[in-house]
Every structure is written in C-alpha cells, then in structure tokens.
Amino acid sequence: MAQQAGRRYLRAFVGGFFVAVPVTVTVLDRVAYVARVEGTSMQPFLNPEGVSACDVVLLNRWRVRNYEVHRGDIVSVVSPKNPQQKIIKRVVALEGDFIRTLGYKNRYLRVPEGHLWIEGDHHGHSLDSNSFGPVSVGLLHGHASHIIWPPNRWQRIQRSLPEDRGPLLSSHAAEEEEEF
Template structure:
C-alpha cells in the first residue's frame, strides 16, 4: 500500500506541474524556421504570461481560436508599442528591429493592411513567425490577447543535436 501512496503523489505532482508550471510542446510546422523546425520538442513554461513577464523577442505559444490549435511565434511588440512593416523591415516605436533570426531576412506585409501599421492594444501583443513568408501571425490575424498565451519556450530538448536554451 505504501508504494500506491508514492505513485499517487507522483501523479498529482506531475499533473500540477503540467497544468500550472511547464509542459512539453511539439513544433508542427515551418513558421518558425530557422529557429525551430517541425518535430522539435520544447519545454514551455506557463508562469511568465500569468504574471506579465513576457518580453520582446520571447518565443511564445498561444491558442489560435480561428484554427483551434496552438501556434508558436516570436513576440515582437507589447501593448502600447507602434508596429510598422515597410520595405521588408519591421519597425517598433519607429526603430528598425535587428532580426538576425529570421529566414530570408525579409518581412512581407500581411494580407490585412490594418495590421501592418498599428498601436498594439492594451492586453495584447504582436507576434511574427521567423519564417515570415510562411507564417500565420499578427500580420493576418491581428494582435494576440495576452490571456490566450499559454506559455513561453525556454528549452529545446529534441532533436538532441540542437538542444538549446531560449
């Protein structure tokens, strides 16, 4: 009976960690290449979004209500920031972002022009995929409500030859 109590405690602790602290997330598409590839496994911590500790440049996971799935993108701007995309470059608060992580080094404007030049509303963030030519992000779906963010990527543990802390 003693072993049963230990197993039950381990299960409860595991459940609490996955529910409130961190979880494994699988990358499903190419929208974050070259930083992340399909099949990469990440550890995503869930506390930062809840306590307002997200920063520009963080890789976040959020729930896309239009596609009923989780998306992984880079946080580009926070509430109150002005975002403009012009001539293939991203500007936040009038300053060009230095983005050595993006694929092809070019950012096309989105299909919805209202999201290419805007002030990020209160309680929202502006996100872009690193593979700008192949990403469903704020250029097409608009700013993301912070309440839809489920976590921040902190560690890639697979594939083993690409282990990395973010």
C-alpha cells in the same frame, strides 16, 4: 506470506499513484512541460531541417503567469482561430507599440492594451498576427525557454528579433534598453 507482500506492494503502488498524479498535473499546469514544434512557420530558428525533424522545446508556464513577456521572446499561445490548437510564435511588439504589419488589413497599427503582436520567423508561411491581428495576453500559454530535442540542437533560447521586424515606435523604449 506472499499474498501479504503482494497486498503491501499494491497498497504502496496505489498510494504512490494518488500522490504522483496530482503532483505531475500541477507541475505540467503551473511550472513547465515539453512540446513538439511542427511546421515551417518558425524556420530557420526552429525546425531548421524542415518537415523531416521536429524540435522539442521546454515551455515555461511559470514565467507567463503574470503576462511577463518581452519583444523577441518565443511564446506559445492558444490559437485565436482554433481554440483547440496552440501555436508557437515570436513576440514582435507589446501593447502600445506602433508596428508596420506584413499584410494585415491595416499597414500600420498600434498594439492595443492587453495585447501582443506575434509573428512566425518564416514570413509568408505562418498563420500569425498578420492574419488574425493582435493577440490577447490572456491567450498566453507558455514561454519557450530551451530546445531540448534533438540533442545536437540543445540550447537555451535567447531573446532576439530579426532586424527588419519590431516596433516603429515603442512605448517601452527605456525598459528595452535596460533589458538588452
């Protein structure tokens, strides 16, 4: 009798496992997952306490599936320098925008079609578009929507840009006024 119960339990566990794994993989691949944000490049907004603590954010993969991002969004992208690494930065300019760079080879540039200009909030301590140029929207990996750890910092991430950053001239000016 105990042997039959053990077999039923094992069969139920294996059956549940073969259902749970594909569902979990699909959710993580298509909908959302959590990621640790390490380093100082997004300070003071993320990791304000420095190296001693790391923020954990919810990355919404569903939102970027159609490459829908806006200026001020914090996004995760596959690093153009190291495809094995993902980086998290703020979108400063969209395709068609004219931007004043902070140390890129061209002082002013127009963001090419199908690209974004991304920067860390902690200028000078960030490997971002000022180092490697505009980033293809095909490298988008997720949109940071919430800080979920530590508990005292739990919040929805609002779209914002530092006053001294942003495009000099936007090809999307009418759209931006409606969004904010």
